[in-house]
Amino acid sequence: MIEIKNISKTYSGQVKAVNQLSLTVEAGEIIGFIGPNGAGKTTTLKMMTGILNPDEGEILLNGINIQSSPLKAKQQFGFVPDTPDIFLRLKGIEYLNFMADIYDVDENTRRERIHKYAEAFQMTSALNDKILSYSHGMRQKIVVMGVLIHSPSIWILDEPLTGLDPQSAFALKEMMREHVSLGKTVFFSTHVLEVAEKLCSKVAIINKGALLYFGSLEQLKLDHPNASLEDIFLKVTQNA
Numbered sequence: 001m002i003e004i005k006n007i008s009k010t011y012s013g014q015v016k017a018v019n020q021l022s023l024t025v026e027a028g029e030i031i032g033f034i035g036p037n038g039a040g041k042t043t044t045l046k047m048m049t050g051i052l053n054p055d056e057g058e059i060l061l062n063g064i065n066i067q068s069s070p071l072k073a074k075q076q077f078g079f080v081p082d083t084p085d086i087f088l089r090l091k092g093i094e095y096l097n098f099m100a101d102i103y104d105v106d107e108n109t110r111r112e113r114i115h116k117y118a119e120a121f122q123m124t125s126a127l128n129d130k131i132l133s134y135s136h137g138m139r140q141k142i143v144v145m146g147v148l149i150h151s152p153s154i155w156i157l158d159e160p161l162t163g164l165d166p167q168s169a170f171a172l173k174e175m176m177r178e179h180v181s182l183g184k185t186v187f188f189s190t191h192v193l194e195v196a197e198k199l200c201s202k203v204a205i206i207n208k209g210a211l212l213y214f215g216s217l218e219q220l221k222l223d224h225p226n227a228s229l230e231d232i233f234l235k236v237t238q239n240a
Helices: 041-048 070-074 092-102 107-120 136-148 166-181 193-199 217-223 229-238
Strands: 002-011 015-025 030-034 056-061 077-080 154-158 185-189 202-207 210-215
Touching: 002 041, 015 041, 015 056, 015 202, 015 210, 030 041, 030 166, 030 193, 041 056, 041 154, 041 185, 077 136, 092 107, 092 136, 107 136, 107 166, 136 154, 136 166, 166 185, 166 193, 193 229, 202 217, 202 229, 210 217, 210 229, 217 229
Parallel strands: 030 185, 030 202, 077 154, 154 185
Antiparallel strands: 002 015, 002 056, 202 210
């Protein structure tokens, strides 16, 4: 469960990247976080994960405050950032074991999960190569694998499908569905409206730091009859 309560973030004392944003994500939900470039999506995700502190408001992850109890809160989630260019001098398998060590994943469990995800993402033959040698898509896959290795209850993903080949994108979407079927939570940003339409139980639309809509796509379509999802998105964000 994710609770975001009236958070705001201002850069350089002038640019209000996020403005009084509030929403609650229940367990068992996939939430698509949608908005134009510069809308405040990545800033919000960075506050949710403790990379940035909000100027005001609070964020609770499974009831744990990310600011007052950061270590305990960070055990609740896995985070895929908007760029996969991290730990480039490690081999893929070294990175995965490093992530498993951080979260105290035992040897048998990590071995099983590494095998499972390497097969799903077609990364088995690349695990002994350095991440520096990987393509963008392969780096994205290894970061996703590192996030999943400790099986966090909350997934926070910033454009996770970017750069993935169709088979790997399909595998990740199936994993997201399986994850929430177990009563867990997925919160991810995306520019691909069709993905949100097929995958999400709810969407949150943000622009200029403000939450414009939070609810089901079915209700959003009822509010804008005879309009495509793209038309609805453009109308909602342009009127903000």
